[in-house]
Amino acid sequence: MIFNEDSRVKIPSILHLIQLGYTYLSLKDIEWDENTNIFKSIFIEQLQKINPNVSDRDIQKVYDEVSISSENEDLGRAFYNKLIDQSGVKLIDFENFDNNSFHVVTELPYQKDEETFRPDITLLINGMPLIFIEVNKYARIHKRLMEKDPLTDSERKLFETLKGLKTAVDKEILQNSKLLENESYVDKMMMRLVVNQFKKEHKIDINTTDVKRINSIIVREYMNEYNGYVA
Secondary structure (H helix, E strand, O other): OOOOOOOOOHHHHHHHHHHOOOEEOOHHHOOOOOOOOOOHHHHHHHHHHHOOOOOHHHHHHHHHHHHHHOOOOOOOHHHHHHHHOOOOOOOOOOOOHHHOOEEEEEOOOEEEOOEEEOOOEEEEEOOEEEEEEOOOHHHHHHHHHHHOOOOOHHHHHHHHHHHHHHHHHHHHHHHOHHHHHOHHHHHHHHHHHHHHHHHHHOOOOOOHHHHHHHHHHHHHHHHHHHOOOOO
16 A cells, blocks of 8 residues: 555644745655665755865765765764865855755655665755654554555544545645634634545544544644644
């Protein structure tokens, strides 16, 4: 089973990061080095920008060195030393931080031997993946559920309902991110979507009290994430 959607808690987090100056990248629209997860085109462009007197050949040499250092079995020590070194070709401009580029991606896969790791959110500086974010416990549990196959009938019905609800909510927010500035409006919108998904789309018998409880939990999650209160 393959699912390609952001969870309900990722969207507010990404919007918050965008407000801080990050640019969202869709993995569908860009290539990266799957061995290092460095976004080479961004890396090369940024190093040329912050090291204007360095030749393209030397920039490529630095890229090769960084790629090798990231594979070292030294807990990242060699890569870290290159990252902070300001004596030669700079990987990050610490003197003029605005010279650097900042991007956010989701579900960037990492492969180590037989193990695969997909952080909820990865932050890139100059094309280098430097920060992983796992949004909260619910997101991790939900990802595990998505990977489970087969689901029981009751799990499948609930899963499909929540999946449909998240898709509907995310669509509304992505079309107008300013919705989250008005919690009262979000509450009313969410109530309509909860009722539609549970009662109309999936024919789940749910009473008014449960609708309000589910609605309150989801609204609070979105608003907390939007306001930066990450659990």
